[in-house]
Amino acid sequence: MNIIGPDLLVFGVDDVAACTQYVTDYGLIAKGGGRFEALDGTGLQILSKDDPSLPTELETSASLRKTVYGVADQKTLDAIDVELCKDRTVKHLDDGSLEAVDDLGFTLGFQVSVRTLLSLPSEVINAPGSPAQRGINNVGVQKEASPMPRSLSHVVYFVPDFAKAEAFYRDRLGFVTTDRFIGVGPFMRPAGTDDHHTLFFIQTPPHMQGLEHFTFHMGGPTEVMQAGTNMVNKGYQSFWGPGRHLFGSNWFWYFKSPFGCNMEYDADMDLHDANWVARDAPPGADNSQAFLLEHREKWAPMGPPPGKGPPAGKGPPAGKGPPAGKGPPADKEPPADKEPPAGKPKS
Amino acid sequence: MTNTVSLCNLSELPRNGALGFDPFNEGRDTVFVVDTIHGPVAYRDLCPHYGSTSLPWRKNAYLNSAADKIICAAHGAEFQINTGVCVSGPCVGQSLTPVPIKIAEDGFILASIHQ
Ligand code: FES
Numbered sequence: 469m470n471i472i473g474p475d476l477l478v479f480g481v482d483d484v485a486a487c488t489q490y491v492t493d494y495g496l497i498a499k500g501g502g503r504f505e506a507l508d509g510t511g512l513q514i515l516s517k518d519d520p521s522l523p524t525e526l527e528t529s530a531s532l533r534k535t536v537y538g539v540a541d542q543k544t545l546d547a548i549d550v551e552l553c554k555d556r557t558v559k560h561l562d563d564g565s566l567e568a569v570d571d572l573g574f575t576l577g578f579q580v581s582v583r584t585l586l587s588l589p590s591e592v593i594n595a596p597g598s599p600a601q602r603g604i605n606n607v608g609v610q611k612e613a614s615p616m617p618r619s620l621s622h623v624v625y626f627v628p629d630f631a632k633a634e635a636f637y638r639d640r641l642g643f644v645t646t647d648r649f650i651g652v653g654p655f656m657r658p659a660g661t662d663d664h665h666t667l668f669f670i671q672t673p674p675h676m677q678g679l680e681h682f683t684f685h686m687g688g689p690t691e692v693m694q695a696g697t698n699m700v701n702k703g704y705q706s707f708w709g710p711g712r713h714l715f716g717s718n719w720f721w722y723f724k725s726p727f728g729c730n731m732e733y734d735a736d737m738d739l740h741d742a743n744w745v746a747r748d749a750p751p752g753a754d755n756s757q758a759f760l761l762e763h764r765e766k767w768a769p770m771g772p773p774p775g776k777g778p779p780a781g782k783g784p785p786a787g788k789g790p791p792a793g794k795g796p797p798a799d800k801e802p803p804a805d806k807e808p809p810a811g812k813p814k815s
Numbered sequence: 816m817t818n819t820v821s822l823c824n825l826s827e828l829p830r831n832g833a834l835g836f837d838p839f840n841e842g843r844d845t846v847f848v849v850d851t852i853h854g855p856v857a858y859r860d861l862c863p864h865y866g867s868t869s870l871p872w873r874k875n876a877y878l879n880s881a882a883d884k885i886i887c888a889a890h891g892a893e894f895q896i897n898t899g900v901c902v903s904g905p906c907v908g909q910s911l912t913p914v915p916i917k918i919a920e921d922g923f924i925l926a927s928i929h930q
Binding site: 486490529530626672678705724725728 | 869871891905
């Protein structure tokens with residue numbers, strides 16, 4: 469079944485104003501009616517949790533109310549209709565999309581995908597031994613940048629039964645498992661994309677069912693770093709990252725959000741086809757990331773400016789010996805939004 | 816060892832709001848105080864779900880929009896303000912760690928924090 473990936477996440481939230489500000493700062497483009505889009509037209513819809521147009525919430529009152537998948541064409545939509553009609557109600561909505569509930573209770577939508585094909589360069593690098601990617605006189609980075617999310621990448625659900633979830637998405641919707649955390653859940657991609665995953669499940673007790681995080685693809689690792697730095701500078705609090713995952717190889721940076729779930733920026737995910745053999749690994753910090761960095765307020769290893777050094781005879785002259793002030797100045801403590809989230813049991 | 820630290824004056828605490836504090840200069844807030852009609856209550860800024868993450872998505876964003884629950888922004892846990900007990904979300908039944916406080920005569924909130 470030619471499902472491409474998530475087109476739209478529909479949320480019913482406690483604080484619409486806070487969520488609206490948050491996704492605007494995150495870099496999505498406001499489209500009216502609570503819609504916010506990435507560059508390719510995929511995105512989020514933010515409604516108040518009491519909005520009557522929302523599908524019923526899960527018993528856990530998670531803020532994610534619907535995941536709308538984009539499919540290649542009407543033929544695929546018809547095939548999904550026929551398949552899901554076998555054992556559940558499939559609603560035909562006025563906009564031509566389908567709505568049904570999966571085996572776990574998540575409301576799904578299906579529509580001919582709204583995403584546009586982007587034509588944008590990815591981040592390019594130069595390295596000895598390889599032909600230059602960026603070329604002569606092209607500067608790699610700007611001091612200030614506001615990178616924009618390109619495309620809705622993936623969602624991660626907390627589920628009470630990952631085997632049941634995996635079976636539904638595999639057997640009924642044609643998703644493929646690309647890798648697996650043993651006892652936790654599979655990473656899955658639908659047939660219409662090469663991305664390592666658009667979906668990952670984390671096994672939890674039933675009262676936790678909901679959305680662990682959602683993620684948009686950025687243009688490269690530098691964009692993840694700069695977009696995340698912009699979030700930190702606006703006062704948002706990091707949850708995990710920046711770092712680089714092992715399964716999927718994507719760079720990541722997670723932030724807490726007023727949606728009551730985490731939000732991630734990612735970049736440079738692995739691509740796979742039918743020849744790929746899924747790997748298994750035990751969950752945990754060691755297998756979740758190749759490395760984990762942590763944000764720190766800007767700082768440079770340099771001593772005081774010339775003429776402002778310690779009085780003669782009380783320290784090495786400027787420019788000699790180890791730089792004075794190897795830490796941030798006392799009035800430049802790192803911001804209060806830092807945290808050391810080591811060893812999250814997640815992707 | 817238990818330290819007694821002065822967090823702020825009662826008058827600085829927003830009515831029905833919350834404030835986070837970094838009493839030991841660790842570079843992040845580790846304690847927060849919520850104003851209630853029965854007086855202020857204080858907890859460690861650590862969510863019992865993962866045990867190692869702080870609660871808010873933005874500095875001082877400890878409460879829901881109705882200001883009647885403490886929330887963890889990571890996965891939406893909701894806690895009773897007066898008891899710190901999680902009533903909804905991943906860590907239902909578990910509790911925030913209370914921080915004993917008393918109010919000095921000059922109105923300053925003094926917290927006894929175990930380090
Ligand atoms: S870490 Fe607080 S709800 Fe998960």
